[in-house]
Amino acid sequence: MKIIILLILMTAMGSVPLYSLYYDFTLEDLPMMVLATDVSNNSFYSFYNLANAGVKIYAEDQAYLKFRLKDAYFDLYHTNSLYVDRLSLTYSSADVSLLAGRDYYFEGDGILIGNLADGFKASLNFLGMSERFYLYYSGFLPVEINQFDMTASDLLLTNGPNRLFGGLILEKDGLGVESIGATVLYSQDMSSNNSYDPLYVGLNAKTSITANLVSSCNILGEFGNLSPTNSIQAFGGDIGFYYLAGSDVKYGFILKFSAATGNNNTNTNSGQTYGQFNTFGQYDTGVVLTPMFANLVMAQAGAVLKAFKDHMTINANYYFLSRMTTNDSVNGFYDGSGYSIGDEISGRILYDIDPDFTIFIMGGYFIKGNAFSNEIPKYVIIGGVSIRI
Numbered sequence: 001m002k003i004i005i006l007l008i009l010m011t012a013m014g015s016v017p018l019y020s021l022y023y024d025f026t027l028e029d030l031p032m033m034v035l036a037t038d039v040s041n042n043s044f045y046s047f048y049n050l051a052n053a054g055v056k057i058y059a060e061d062q063a064y065l066k067f068r069l070k071d072a073y074f075d076l077y078h079t080n081s082l083y084v085d086r087l088s089l090t091y092s093s094a095d096v097s098l099l100a101g102r103d104y105y106f107e108g109d110g111i112l113i114g115n116l117a118d119g120f121k122a123s124l125n126f127l128g129m130s131e132r133f134y135l136y137y138s139g140f141l142p143v144e145i146n147q148f149d150m151t152a153s154d155l156l157l158t159n160g161p162n163r164l165f166g167g168l169i170l171e172k173d174g175l176g177v178e179s180i181g182a183t184v185l186y187s188q189d190m191s192s193n194n195s196y197d198p199l200y201v202g203l204n205a206k207t208s209i210t211a212n213l214v215s216s217c218n219i220l221g222e223f224g225n226l227s228p229t230n231s232i233q234a235f236g237g238d239i240g241f242y243y244l245a246g247s248d249v250k251y252g253f254i255l256k257f258s259a260a261t262g263n264n265n266t267n268t269n270s271g272q273t274y275g276q277f278n279t280f281g282q283y284d285t286g287v288v289l290t291p292m293f294a295n296l297v298m299a300q301a302g303a304v305l306k307a308f309k310d311h312m313t314i315n316a317n318y319y320f321l322s323r324m325t326t327n328d329s330v331n332g333f334y335d336g337s338g339y340s341i342g343d344e345i346s347g348r349i350l351y352d353i354d355p356d357f358t359i360f361i362m363g364g365y366f367i368k369g370n371a372f373s374n375e376i377p378k379y380v381i382i383g384g385v386s387i388r389i
Helices: 002-013 152-156
Strands: 016-018 021-037 043-059 063-074 079-092 096-106 114-126 129-137 163-174 177-189 197-208 213-225 231-246 250-260 266-268 271-274 296-307 312-322 340-354 357-368 378-388
Touching: 177 213
Parallel strands: 231 271
Antiparallel strands: 016 021, 021 043, 021 378, 043 063, 063 079, 079 096, 096 114, 114 129, 129 163, 163 177, 177 197, 197 213, 213 231, 231 250, 250 296, 266 271, 296 312, 312 340, 340 357, 357 378
């Protein structure tokens, strides 16, 4: 009862001084309806609700503590999950930025780093370049939000995947482009599986072609051990062009090509070399099928419109998806013999009526290719609101 009274008082007061500290308290609810097809191509509809209660405690302007409690309800499976998805401390100054605790760690376009985790990130600006250090761990995450599974055996772990990550990213402006960077990230399987320990090495570059047109390129190699006798040698990456112009009404487009190698195994005297690229990030592969960024060739073309002082955003996208090899399956999706996964047309409309109330609708239609044994299309439509107090 005391906790309930405290939450009500914090909500009513908003942002108030607490001795030398300040805090903001926020309640948010996101009710939404989902209409889609399941894995058996049957249509279904369901209600889904996300509720957040969060607080930020500030120490002047350079540091703050963030806490958020999330409740997720999905009536299709009659499941309700309650967990802490934010508990972190952030510090920022001119040359140093630190993040420690449970938060969303993200780098670039999410190919490699794009997950909720318990960890530490240090961003520095020394020696004429930017240095970013990562150290994070998945073993303390609730199973509901642990997205670090890499092999089938990971899915059998009662408490979810148990992985430790460490990495370094160096980025420098100039050198013939706007910025160029190098990435090294290692993942150690800390569970009893102890079966997938990849090392990622990558390069990325970004340059402004015109004032409104930017291009970027990412290349990643994946190496390491799959077992005592088997090794990994795989590659992934993308190249993209992004255009945005306008003032009161902004408009733009995106063109992107992505590829991740498939599993053409090579036998050696000491075992097998596995060629399928796998990643722990959350890479955009559409909204309907959303395959992993593995054994994949993808082309994306999209357009964006921002109006009403950026309060309304409209996105439209087309995705072409294909397998790089037919020798393996990713996520168990494909039961056909061909390369073509299919084509997706999708879009999203988001409108901020005011800072505390947003309405949104998104959806996509997927036309299957010959990687599937049937040609029944798949679709998803999601609509709802976001209410903040």
